[in-house]
Amino acid sequence: MVVLGQSGTGKSYLIKEIAKSFKKNNEKSSGVQVTATTGIASVNVGGGGGTIHSWSGIGDGRYSNETLLHKLENSDHYEVYKHNIKSTQCLIIDEISMLSSKLFEQVEYICRHILDKSLIFGGIQVIVVGDFFQLPPVPDQLKLDSGEHCFRSPIFKQLFKHKFILTNVMRQNQEDFVKAINDISRGELPEDTHNMIKSLSRKLPPGDDPIRLCARNFDCEMYNSCKLIDMEGGEFEFNAVDEGNNSKLERLPVPKHLHLKLGCPVMLLKNLNANLVNGLRGVVTSISTETVTVNFKNTNLKVTQVEIKKEMFTVYSSVESKVIASRKQFPLCLAFSITIHKSQGLTLDRAVVDASCIFAPGQLGVAIGRVRGKKVCK
Numbered sequence: 477m478v479v480l481g482q483s484g485t486g487k488s489y490l491i492k493e494i495a496k497s498f499k500k501n502n503e504k505s506s507g508v509q510v511t512a513t514t515g516i517a518s519v520n521v522g523g524g525g526g527t528i529h530s531w532s533g534i535g536d537g538r539y540s541n542e543t544l545l546h547k548l549e550n551s552d553h554y555e556v557y558k559h560n561i562k563s564t565q566c567l568i569i570d571e572i573s574m575l576s577s578k579l580f581e582q583v584e585y586i587c588r589h590i591l592d593k594s595l596i597f598g599g600i601q602v603i604v605v606g607d608f609f610q611l612p613p614v615p616d617q618l619k620l621d622s623g624e625h626c627f628r629s630p631i632f633k634q635l636f637k638h639k640f641i642l643t644n645v646m647r648q649n650q651e652d653f654v655k656a657i658n659d660i661s662r663g664e665l666p667e668d669t670h671n672m673i674k675s676l677s678r679k680l681p682p683g684d685d686p687i688r689l690c691a692r693n694f695d696c697e698m699y700n701s702c703k704l705i706d707m708e709g710g711e712f713e714f715n716a717v718d719e720g721n722n723s724k725l726e727r728l729p730v731p732k733h734l735h736l737k738l739g740c741p742v743m744l745l746k747n748l749n750a751n752l753v754n755g756l757r758g759v760v761t762s763i764s765t766e767t768v769t770v771n772f773k774n775t776n777l778k779v780t781q782v783e784i785k786k787e788m789f790t791v792y793s794s795v796e797s798k799v800i801a802s803r804k805q806f807p808l809c810l811a812f813s814i815t816i817h818k819s820q821g822l823t824l825d826r827a828v829v830d831a832s833c834i835f836a837p838g839q840l841g842v843a844i845g846r847v848r849g850k851k852v853c854k
C-alpha cells in the first residue's frame with residue numbers, strides 16, 4: 477500500500493496509529509516494523525525499527541545484492557538483520573521519497589531471497605509513506621546509485637496496487653500558508669504565493685533562538701561558526717584522525733575540525749542505536765578529551781544525558797570493493813543551523829529559512845512546511 481499526501485497531512489501520525497492498533501490487536505506485535513529513510517524520521521514515527529538501512533542491513537548501500545545476501549546468510553554480525561527480516565510480516569517505510577530505486581530493489585532482493593523466492597519482498601506486506609514532491613534520493617556515484625526515485629522501479633509498480641492520498645493538512649491551518657507550501661512544492665509560483673512568501677521576510681516575534689534551515693552544508697557551517705564565536709565561554713577544538721584518500725573525505729558529513737562550547741546546540745551524525753540516531757539534536761553539557769556529553773532533551777530517550785565517544789566514519793567505493801578513506805571523530809556537528817535535508821519529516825517551533833542556494837526539487841517546500849504557521853517562519 478502507498479500512502480501519499482503533502483507535507484503536514486499526518487502521514488507519520490497515521491503510521492504511529494497503524495502500529496499502535498497493530499500492537500493492540502496482535503500479540504505478535506513485533507510482526508510490524510516501522511522504519512524510515514532517515515534516522516531522525518525513524519525516531520519521529522517511533523516504533524523502534526530504526527532506518528530501513530539499519531533494519532535490513534543494507535547500511536549505506538555499499539555492497540552488491542549478492543555480497544549482502546552472502547553476509548546475511550553467513551556472517552554472525554548480520555544475524556540481527558536476518559532475524560529482522562524473518563520476524564516481519566508488515567514493513568512500514570516513512571519518507572519514501574528519499575529511498576532510491578537501487579536501495580528499494582536491494583531491500584526487496586534480500587527479503588525475497590531470505591524468505592520466499594516466489595514472492596515480491598518474500599511475502600512481507602509493505603506500506604510506503606511519503607510525498608514525492610519532497611526531497612528526492614541523494615545520488616552516490618561511488619556506490620553506483622544514480623538517485624532515481626523508487627517509483628521508477630518495475631517492482632514498485634508490481635507491488636503496490638493500492639494508493640491512498642491524505643488531503644487535509646494538519647500541521648498548519650492558515651489557508652494561504654498551506655496553499656503556498658503546496659504551490660512551492662510543485663514548483664509553481666502564482667502571484668498570491670509570491671506575495672505571501674515575500675511577506676515572511678521580516679523579523680520573527682521575540683522568543684527562543686530559531687533554528688536556521690539552509691540548503692547546503694557549506695551555508696550551515698558558515699552560520700554555525702559565526703554563532704559559536706558569538707557564544708560566551710571557552711572553545712574546545714577536536715581534530716579528526718584521517719586515513720586514506722583525503723579528497724574523498726570531503727564527502728563525509730563529520731567535520732575535520734570540530735569546535736564546541738558548553739551549551740552549544742549539536743546534531744548527531746551517526747545512528748548509534750535505534751534511539752540515538754543521525755539527525756538528533758541536543759545541547760553540549762560537558763566536554764573532555766575522550767567524551768562529549770550531550771543532553772538530548774525533548775526526545776523520547778529515557779536517559780537524555782548521553783556520553784558520546786569518537787566514532788569511525790568510512791568512505792567505501794563499490795567500484796573498488798573497499799574502504800578508500802576513513803575519519804575518526806566525535807559524530808557531532810554544530811546545530812544552530814541544519815540542512816533542509818536533515819529537517820524533512822520534522823515539525824519545528826520556529827525556523828528561519830535561508831532560501832538563497834536551493835538546489836534540489838522540493839527543497840524550499842520542505843523547509844517552509846516544517847513550522848505550524850507563518851508567524852513562526854521567516
Ligand SMILES: Nc1ncnc2c1ncn2[C@@H]1O[C@H](COP(=O)(O)OP(=O)(O)OP(=O)(O)O)[C@@H](O)[C@H]1O
Pocket residue numbers: 481482483484485486487488489490607646647820821822823845
Ligand atoms: N489526525 C491527527 N490529529 C491530530 N493531530 C495530527 C493528526 N495528524 C497529524 N497531526 C499533527 O500534525 C503535525 C504534522 O503531522 P505529520 O508529521 O504526521 O505530517 P506528515 O504528513 O508526516 O508531514 P511531513 O510530510 O512533513 O513529514 C504533527 O504535529 C501531528 O501531531
